[in-house]
Amino acid sequence: MEQKEINTQILSEWLDTGKKVNVLDIRPTHEREEWHIPGSIHIDAYEELKKNYPDALKSVDFDKSIPVVTVCSGGKTSLVAAQLLHHSGYESYNLQGGMKAWSLSWNTASLAFDYFEIIQFRRTGKGCLSYMIVSGQEAMVVDPSLPVEVYQEVIDQRKLTLKYVADTHIHADHLSRSKELAETFGLKPSIPENDKLTFPFHSISDGTTFKFGDIQIKAIHTPGHTLESTSYLIEDKALLTGDTLFTNGVGRPDLKANEAEARHKASLLYHSLRKLLELDKSILVLPGHTSQPVAFDRKPIQASIEEVLMNVSMLHQEEDAFIQTLLNRIPTTPANYLTIVEKNLSGDFTGINLTDLEAGANRCAIS
Missing domain, CATH: 3.40.250.10 (Rhodanese-like domain)
Structure with a gap:
């Protein structure tokens, strides 16, 4: 048999x-x-x-x-x-x-607020987290890392109008589906200002706002993990931090950087984090990744800014100590990250094996 x-x-x-x-x-x-x-x-x-x-x-x-x-x-x-x-x-x-x-397997969790809902899409093996923010019958997707059909099915089932598709930064550990998802719905992707992408996009700068349904989302430039990294503040209730701030760590500053550049980016990250930590301590941090396998428990991966401050001791350090701690704890470089960055810059994924390229654990966080 x-x-x-x-x-x-x-x-x-x-x-x-x-x-x-x-x-x-x-x-x-x-x-x-x-x-x-x-x-x-x-x-x-x-x-x-x-x-x-x-x-x-x-x-x-x-x-x-x-x-x-x-x-x-x-x-x-x-x-x-x-x-x-x-x-x-x-x-x-x-x-x-x-x-x-298994890298592409996923599950979801939801958070409900007065005027909006956030659906967290979690690649359970890879640890990539993406988000759909829904207000009224309109939606925005941030950091899509799953096949377009996953998001499209939710949009179609709920009869939503997709208004925006955005990334928090140019990703190095997974292929961004922002361009493909946006084009599927007749949109241009919204991506933090940079001179690297070779396809058309709406440029996001510090203070850019996205308005849809009954809410608005404000972009906060938070360089450090990458120079263009940007976080998104939703109605002073939730903060999408990409790879800048995690529930138990901070972003790594060394990818595509020599020693001096990594030190400079670590300094930028320090000041970006100070900016975020000045926000209301009850705001929920919703990161772009998690370093642990995501359980099928429907519980969102989240922590308030206050809880993050308790979880991450280096956030209490002065700048020089923070930089040195960060550089001393650099994890192993993600597999294939140079190729992934190259593909994300072009937005062209033809002729590649997505499963092989993205396989492996997430290594964007330093704790």
């Missing part, structure tokens, strides 16, 4: 609906530590499975009434694991494409 397989969409639906399933991650420990599926169980059996050892999974002792989905990086070695479990009496499935395919 041919081994059963499921795709990432089915596994996402199972997890989202609370179906009982054991997800077995058989990758090497160092890969697991980089990124994983929320709630998955880890057994480092990768090398034994590659060698076809019949006892590679002898330690597995799950309830056999619950299906098991096996996972590896690309979906090949986990197929061997699924076969072994099947022969041991389990209802087992192999995850097609493995963690590379």
Whole structure:
């Protein structure tokens, strides 16, 4: 009998609906530590499975009434694991494409305010967060990182009019879908002022406002992670910070920068953060990424400015100490980031394998 397989969409639906399933991650420990599926169980059996050892999974002792989905990086070695479990009496499935395919899996959470709603779209494996702000029957999307169809389906279902599509900055760890999404709805993307993009866009500067429905959103230039980085303040209630400020860290200043440039950008970031931290402490910070796998719990990834101040000790440092702390904690450079930046500058994604290019953990935060 041919081994059963499921795709990432089915596994996402199972997890989202609370179906009982054991997800077995058989990758090497160092890969697991980089990124994983929320709630998955880890057994480092990768090398034994590659060698076809019949006892590679002898330690597995799950309830056999619950299906098991096996996972590896690309979906090949986990197929061997699924076969072994099947022969041991389990209802087992192999995850097609493995963690590379899981990179595009997503779920949502919502926040309701008096005159608007924010839908947080979360790439559960990759940690990318994008947002749809809805007021009345009009909407704005910020930092889209999922296929256009994901946002289009919500817009069509709710009969919304998409007014704006914006980015917080030129992204280096995922492909921006802003250009494609905007063009699908007959718009130009709105992107922070820069001289790098090679396609038409509406330029956003400090103080630019977006008005739709019953609300307005104000752009606040917050350079540091990148020179054009911009945050978006929604009605003094919520702040979309991109990769400038996270719930438990701050953005890295070193990408596409030498040592002197990284130090300069760290200084810019310090002053940008001071500007944001002067806002009302009850304002919710909604970042562009999270460094942890996003659970299927429908709970928004958020923290008030007051909570962020409690979570991130370096925010209390003076400028010189802050800069040195930041530069001392630079994480590993994201895979393929130069290619991703190049593609985002051109807006042309033809001839590339999106799954391979974007695979891997998010590394934009320093905590």
